[in-house]
Structures are given as C-alpha cells and as structure tokens.
Amino acid sequence: MLKTLAKGAGFGLALGVMAGPALATETIKAVVIDGYPARALWVQEFTNFFIPEVDKRLAESGNYKMDWQESYGGTIVKPRGVLEGIELGLGDIGIVTTIFHSSKLPSQAIAAVTPFVSGAGMNLRYLEGIENAAGVRGGLTDFYNMLQTGLVDHALLWPESAATFKIAEVAPFMLKADLGAVNSKTVTVNKDYWDGLPDEVKEALLEVAVLYRDHVAGLAMDKAEESLDAFVASGGTVVEMDEAQRAAWARAMPNIAQEWARDLEDAGQPGTEMLNAYMAKLRDAGFTPVRDWAADSGTN
Numbered sequence: 583m584l585k586t587l588a589k590g591a592g593f594g595l596a597l598g599v600m601a602g603p604a605l606a607t608e609t610i611k612a613v614v615i616d617g618y619p620a621r622a623l624w625v626q627e628f629t630n631f632f633i634p635e636v637d638k639r640l641a642e643s644g645n646y647k648m649d650w651q652e653s654y655g656g657t658i659v660k661p662r663g664v665l666e667g668i669e670l671g672l673g674d675i676g677i678v679t680t681i682f683h684s685s686k687l688p689s690q691a692i693a694a695v696t697p698f699v700s701g702a703g704m705n706l707r708y709l710e711g712i713e714n715a716a717g718v719r720g721g722l723t724d725f726y727n728m729l730q731t732g733l734v735d736h737a738l739l740w741p742e743s744a745a746t747f748k749i750a751e752v753a754p755f756m757l758k759a760d761l762g763a764v765n766s767k768t769v770t771v772n773k774d775y776w777d778g779l780p781d782e783v784k785e786a787l788l789e790v791a792v793l794y795r796d797h798v799a800g801l802a803m804d805k806a807e808e809s810l811d812a813f814v815a816s817g818g819t820v821v822e823m824d825e826a827q828r829a830a831w832a833r834a835m836p837n838i839a840q841e842w843a844r845d846l847e848d849a850g851q852p853g854t855e856m857l858n859a860y861m862a863k864l865r866d867a868g869f870t871p872v873r874d875w876a877a878d879s880g881t882n
Contacts, residue, residue: 610783611649615673617661618723620654621746623805624677624767624798628652632769632794639786646783661721665770674775680766681705687768692860695842696875697761697832705738708761711834722747729753741809742802750818758810759823759831769794825872832873839875 616625633650640646659667664676665683680687681694697708706717718734725737730752737753744756769791776784810820823831839857846853854876861876 607644607647608780609647609649610779611651612675613651613653613673614675614677615658615667616654616664616677617656617659618654618677618679619656620652622722623742623746623801625654627794627798627801628677628769631797632790635790635793636786639789640783643782646780648783656723661723668770668772671772671774674772676770678768678770680768692839692842692856694766695839696857696860696871697835705761707838708738708831708835710836711831725749726752740802740806741813742805744818745809745812745816748816750813750816754818756810756813756818756820757823758820759828767798829872835873837875 614628616622616628618625620626620629629652633648637648640648653673658672659676661679662682664673665678665686667673668676668678678687694705697705706719709715709717718728720728720734720737722739722743725734725739726747726749728734729737729749737749738761739749741756744750750756769787771787779787814820843853843857846856857876861871861874864871
C-alpha cells in the first residue's frame with residue numbers, strides 16, 4: 583500500500599493544484615456507558631452538553647467526527663460496575679461514580695469524608711454517631727423501591743435527585759440537614775482506547791471534561807432550590823435541621839476524614855496534606871465548617 587501511495591504522489595499533487603480535493607473525515611466510534619438512567623442529571627448533561635461540545639470542537643478542523651453510542655440505565659453495566667466495565671472494554675468512555683470505588687480511587691473521596699462543610703457507600707459512616715441507626719447499602723436507583731417496601735425508613739440523597747426520582751411519593755418528609763458532602767463523577771476512558779485516539783480528539787475530550795465538570799456543578803446548585811419546591815409540590819414536606827442539631831451530629835461522628843488521610847499516608851500518598859489544603863481552601867472561600875475535620879478528632 584505504501585508503494586502505491588508513493589507512485590501516485592506526483593499525480594495527486596498535480597490534481598491538487600487544479601481541483602483541491604478535500605481530505606476525508608475520519609469517524610471514531612465511542613461507546614459511552616453509565617449504569618444510571620438517562621434522566622440522571624450528569625447523564626442527561628453528558629448527552630446535552632459534553633457530546634455537542636466535543637463535536638463542535640472537532641468540526642472546526644473537520645478531520646474527525648465522533649460516532650457516539652450511548653448505553654445507560656443498566657443496559658451494559660449497573661451503577662457500581664462502570665469502572666470495571668471500562669477496564670474490561672465493555673465501554674470506551676464511562677461516567678464513574680467515585681464513591682463506589684473508594685479503594686481504587688481513594689483521593690476522589692475527600693468531599694465525601696468531610697460532611698457539614700460545603701450520599702452511597704461511604705456516607706453510611708455518617709450514621710455511626712446516631713443512636714439506634716443502622717445503615718443499609720443502596721443506590722440512587724434503588725431508593726424508591728427500598729423506601730416503598732419498608733426495607734429502609736430513610737435515605738441519604740440530595741434535593742435534585744429526590745425530585746428526579748420522585749422520592750416524595752414514598753417518603754414525603756425531607757430533613758434538610760445541609761450535609762454539604764458531595765459525590766464526584768469522573769469521565770473515565772479505557773486506556774487502550776485512549777492510546778489509539780488522535781491527539782486532536784484527546785485535546786477536545788480533555789478540554790470539554792473540565793467544562794462539563796463546571797457545567798454540571800453549576801446546574802446542580804441552580805436546581806437545588808427548584809428541586810425543593812418540586813418536592814413540596816409533589817406532596818412532600820421539608821423540615822430544616824437547626825444549627826445546634828447539625829453541630830451535635832457532626833461532633834458525634836467518627837472523624838472519617840482523618841481515617842481517610844491516614845489510609846492514604848499508609849499507601850504513600852499525601853492524605854494529610856490534601857485534607858489540610860482542602861479545609862484551608864474552603865475557609866479562604868468564606869465557609870465556616872461545623873467541624874474542622876483536619877484539626878480535631880472530635881469525640882470518636
């Protein structure tokens with residue numbers, strides 16, 4: 583094949599002067615997976631924001647075009663199986679819920695181990711300071727049925743998800759505790775797939791990933807109050823926890839932030855430095871934590 587291209591090079595150049603033939607656009611397939619349904623905010627915005635933004639950047643040169651194949655809602659993997667699915671090549675790109683993988687992605691858990699500062703799996707530790715409370719592991723897609731059948735009495739989640747997944751139908755009372763801990767999502771790419779991508783496509787994905795992060799975070803904040811209103815409109819009642827109750831809950835909890843930092847230190851990573859920097863950045867931004875997880879060990 584190389585020989586054929588070499589022989590035709592002079593002829594191709596002569597045609598180029600007269601006709602200027604356009605180079606063909608290369609199409610690159612991308613299988614995107616998440617176990618959560620398409621109505622989940624971060625999945626919805628991958629479709630509505632991430633994909634169009636990548637397409638827009640690639641269209642500027644016309645060298646590449648993505649063939650997006652989206653598979654959500656458990657068609658390929660369950661919510662907890664996205665990371666493994668990407669590792670196995672079941673998908674090329676996945677939206678990984680990091681709280682499910684605190685052992686593989688420990689540094690991603692910093693916001694989950696510092697509640698009352700700014701829910702699934704690790705946030706069950708928040709209940710350890712509450713008398714007669716027992717945590718039951720579940721996920722956002724399970725909570726409706728778990729509440730409806732009486733398997734659990736309560737669920738830890740945020741207002742937008744409560745509205746999206748119609749939680750008011752089965753749990754009409756919301757305790758607004760303002761835990762502040764967040765569950766991060768990461769756009770994760772299979773290594774072999776990534777290594778085979780052209781640099782132009784890699785650059786587009788990296789650039790849009792940062793924009794997608796900020797876009798989804800902004801939407802979540804914008805929708806918080808709107809979602810509380812929707813919860814009430816659906817027949818729900820919102821009760822606000824007062825500051826004294828929040829402080830008492832925070833003091834009663836084990837210091838999971840320092841446990842997390844020590845585990846990272848044992849693994850050779852700067853866990854304590856990360857925790858101190860995180861708390862300092864929040865203070866610099868004007869936040870006063872109910873409990874300074876970096877400075878004290880509380881009562882536990």
